Amino acid sequence: MQHPHLDLALSLWQATSESDVDRLEQILDPAVTWTFVHSPSLDGEAKGVDQVISSLARTGELVDDLSGELIDVYASDHGAVLFYRLEASRGPCSLSTDVLLQIEIDRGRVVAGRAMPTRSEENRTFWLAQ
DSSP, X not given: OOOHHHHHHHXXXXXXHTTOHHHHHHHEEEEEEEEEOSOTTTOEEEESHHHHHHHHHHHHHTSSEEEEEEXXXXXXXXXEEEEEEEEEEETTEEEEEEXXXXXXXXXXXXXXXXXXXXXXXXXXXXXXXX
């Protein structure tokens, strides 16, 4: 039997990948906070379901092409960590970086997320490029 937080993390990945707003609204707690680290166009914290979904959508709007490949998921009684590879391009610039997405889960809903790219300088340079 899988840990329930593993199932929720996989549902979050699938809903985000498919831009399934209805499913994201079910998964995210109304008071959710989401922090984007080392991404100047998104740096900071989004608060509430609408802001979080809007910030996630904005990521796709800022690039010409965006894809993610889920590599692994780790779950505990407090939440989960999704490890994935992000590929993006915008004009002549491209980015390939691994990302750790730490999520906190309470009562079956995601209450906080923190996306941390492993190649922070390359990530920052890509998002700052015009």
